[in-house]
Each structure stands twice: as structure tokens, then as C-alpha cells.
Amino acid sequence: MAERGEGTGRQPLTRDRVLRTAVAVADEQGLEAVSMRRLAQVLGVVPMALYKHVANKDELLAAMVDAVVTEMGAGSATVGDDGWRPALRGRVLAAREVLLRHPWARRVMEEQVSPTPAVLAHQDAMIGLLLAGGLSVDLVHHVMHALGSRVFGFSQELYDAAPAPVDPELLAVMAERMGAMFPNIVAVATSRPHDPATVVGPTGCDDRFEFEFALDLLLSGVERLHAEGWTSAPVSR
Amino acid sequence: MAERGEGTGRQPLTRDRVLRTAVAVADEQGLEAVSMRRLAQVLGVVPMALYKHVANKDELLAAMVDAVVTEMGAGSATVGDDGWRPALRGRVLAAREVLLRHPWARRVMEEQVSPTPAVLAHQDAMIGLLLAGGLSVDLVHHVMHALGSRVFGFSQELYDAAPAPVDPELLAVMAERMGAMFPNIVAVATSRPHDPATVVGPTGCDDRFEFEFALDLLLSGVERLHAEGWTSAPVSR
DNA sequence: GTCCGGAGGTGTACGGCGTACACCTTCATG
DNA sequence: CATGAAGGTGTACGCCGTACACCTCCGGAC
Secondary structure (H helix, E strand, O other): OOOOOOOOOOOOOOHHHHHHHHHHHHHHHOHHHOOHHHHHHHOOOOHHHHHHOOOOHHHHHHHHHHHHHHHOOOOOOOOEOOEHHHHHHHHHHHHHHHHHHOOHHHHHHHOOOOOOHHHHHHHHHHHHHHHHOOOOHHHHHHHHHHHHHHHOOOHHHOOOOOOOOOOHHHHHHHHHHHHHHOHHHHHHHHHOOOOOOOOOOOOOOOOHHHHHHHHHHHHHHHHHHHHOOOOOOOOOO | OOOOOOOOOOOOOOHHHHHHHHHHHHHHHOHHHOOHHHHHHHOOOOHHHHHHOOOOHHHHHHHHHHHHHHHOOOOOOOOEOOEHHHHHHHHHHHHHHHHHHOOHHHHHHHOOOOOOHHHHHHHHHHHHHHHHOOOOHHHHHHHHHHHHHHHOOOHHHOOOOOOOOOOHHHHHHHHHHHHHHOHHHHHHHHHOOOOOOOOOOOOOOOOHHHHHHHHHHHHHHHHHHHHOOOOOOOOOO
16 A cells, blocks of 8 residues: 555656656756656656657657647637638737747757657648638748748748658658648648759758748838838737 | 978967867758867867867857857948838848858857847847838837847847846946947837736747737738739749 | 966866666566 | 566766866066
């Protein structure tokens, strides 16, 4: 008796518990406090025990951001009678709320090589909203880039993934699976290949064009506000 | 004879040489290759020798970003006959070029606690352009936030610095010095304190308002493009 | 000329990190 | 009961940043 529930390490160590603990530690003590050794200590276990549930630290970090992005609730996205804009706006603000609760997540996402499934789902939902709103595929493409650095900062490498699994057959299989899960992403990504000459890296998508598109969108908006004599925040907040 | 110029460690080790080597290593082999030990090895010297020229690794990283930001050339900013917009646009694009050459710099900046002098100078120059263009101080403030994540990603903590050096006298001295060096920043920062209730952290500036300001600027632009029947890139690229 | 002090390079050592590898227990299943 | 997999352990290696004591050299003060 008194065997279970008293120490910190009493309940069984599961991948889920590792993950939730890691997120909690990152939230409360910052990302730099998330080391395999510290995490193991918090869980009342020896460091190497974690490796029975997690491939390595990078995989753990990826799973952590996946959990966070899942909080954003990609499922609940539909365009109402008032059009795409309020729906998209709400979704972006919801994402922001989540990222405010987990300030470390943005940084981890940015240094990740390829997006996690939850990230793709989120992007797919956003694209779905815009397409449902009637925007052209090209416009949607650019909008996603323009919003990217605002929603989370990692949209530069949105459409890479699959770094050269040269086998074309395997690539076709992957494309098919992607299409089944994230139809909107595939629709946008395949419609308009980026100019390879202006691309940032061998696989990147941060064309100069995309950058200037977003920049000019902002500058035009500013110019308009200025021309309208904007001096302080409108009353409607 | 044959005493100097043959080995890698022949010329004297100076702070400048350490810095330039560090930037070169980061450019060529990535930021994770920049460790004090590896850097020392490249310089043909024992690791601890670096500490005679650099306080610690954080200070080295700060100096590295400072060098990069200086490349952006904060000095050459004036509003021509065609208004503030082309001047600002060119400056942002120039910053982007520099950051493309040093992809590690953005990440380092983002995890830095307070902006380096060169960063402040850059921001001051940008603000100067907008003010010279006749924009109101408030509008300039919001524009800087909106552009922030596009130019570099660190504008969230633009106006913090000075984390509670409670002594008001010392604070006044600092404010005076700041004003002498970066008059535009001070003008904007002091005109409109942020609502402490909606601020992200104790000192942050990433108000919900600033976020929505930029977001709505983008969304309005998109809406306008869509209404105009935008389907592909305008010919003027 | 002698002395001295500081600038700058060295060597050793400590505590932390991620994780490879061999090991041991436990327990459901043949 | 034997077996083998799943899961926790202990040890060890090679990285990391850097504290601290040391040495060496050189330019001026006397």
C-alpha cells in the first residue's frame, strides 16, 4: 500500500507523459530548461529511460510543437455568411493566443527542418478558408506567404519537406498521401512553381517576389491610412 | 624569416579577427559550427585565448549581429522627391539582402535580450524616414511594429532595453544619451505608452493592438486585390 | 640596466549536455 | 516453464562554455 501516487515517478512513463511534462517545463522555466537530463529528473527517472519513448531530442521538440499547434484547433474552420475574412482573422488570432501561452514554440518551429503534421493541417485549414472565399489559387499562395511570418514565423519553408527522396515512385506515393490529407496545400503548391532563380536556397520558397508582395501590401495600406489623415487608433479599437 | 604569414595563427589575434572569423564560420558552416572551441581551432589558438578579446559567447554573438546589421548601412537614408515610400522600401529590401547573406543572423537576433547599437541605429533611420515623410508619430509607431517581423523578427522587444535599473536618476541619464544617439526612436517610444494590460510580457511591446493593426492592414490589402479581380502577378513583377 | 605590471596566450579542470551500448528486470504468451 | 520483447538502468564518450592559475613577453619608470 501507499505504493502508488506518492512519488513523482509513480505512474507509468508514457510518451504522452514525457511530452506533456516537456511542454510544462518549457512553459514554466523556458526552453533552455528542457534538457533530456532535467526532464528525466522531473519525471523521476534516469535520462536514458526517455529514449524508450522518444527517438531523440529533436523528435521530442517536434512532438512538442505538434502538440501546441494542435491546440490551435485546425478542425473548426468554416466560412460563414460574412465571408472569408472574419474566419481567417479569427483563426490567426487564435493561433496567436496559443503561441502567447507557449512562447518557446515559435523559436522551435523556426529551426525545424520540415513542418509537422499539425502544422500542415493548420496551413491546410487556412488555405481552405481562402479558397472557399473565392480567392484565386495564386492569390492564396501569396497571402499565405504574407501572413506566414505573422502567424508563425516558419512559412518560408512551408512547401519544402521531402528533401530529395530521389525515387520518383516513392515521391508520387508521398504526393498522393499528402493530397488525401491536405488537399488545399497540394492545390496551391502545385499550381505555381517558384522561380528557381530567385529562391532563397535550393528548396526554399522565400522568393524575392513573395517578400515584395507582402511588403508592398503593407506599404500601400500605410500610404492609404496616411492619405486619410490617420493620426490615432480608430475608436472601434 | 619565413616567420610570419605561413601558419593560420600567424597574424595577431585581435577582437576584430575573432569576429570576422566567427561570421565567416557561421556563413559557411552554419551557426551550430560556431563554438568557442572550434573557433579557436580555426584561429590556430587555444580556446581560452578568445576570452581575452570577448567577454563570453553571448557577447560574441551580439557583436556578430552588430557587424551584420552595420552592413545594412543605416547612414544612407534620406527621403527623396518621390516621398518616404521608395526610401523605406529600398532600406527594407537592403536589409533583406544582408540577412540572406547571413541566414543565421535572424535567429541570433531573435533570441537576444536587448537590441545592439547597430540595430537601434537601423531602426532610428527607418523611423526617421517615416517622420520625414510626414506620418504621424502614432502611425509611425504602428508601422514599425507591422514591418518589424518582416525586416527582422525582433521588433517585439524594440522598446524595452533597460530592464529595471530602478534608479530614476540613472534612467534619466540613459534616456538623455539615447535621445542624443537615436532621437527618432525616443520620439516615437515616449509619445504613446503601451497599454500595460494587453502587453505580452512585463516589458514587451507586442500588444494585441499592434498585432491586429498589421494583420488588418494585410487583410484589407488582400480584400482589395481580390475585389479587383487579382488572379496572377502584375506584369511589372 | 633593472624592475615591474599588464596584456595576451596556455593548461587544467569542472559541470553540463546528448546519446551509444550493454545490461537487468518484468511479464504476457507460446 | 521457456522466451522474448518492452521498458528502466549504469557507464562511458565526446562535445560544450568557461573559471582559475599560470607563464611569457614587452614597454616604460627608476
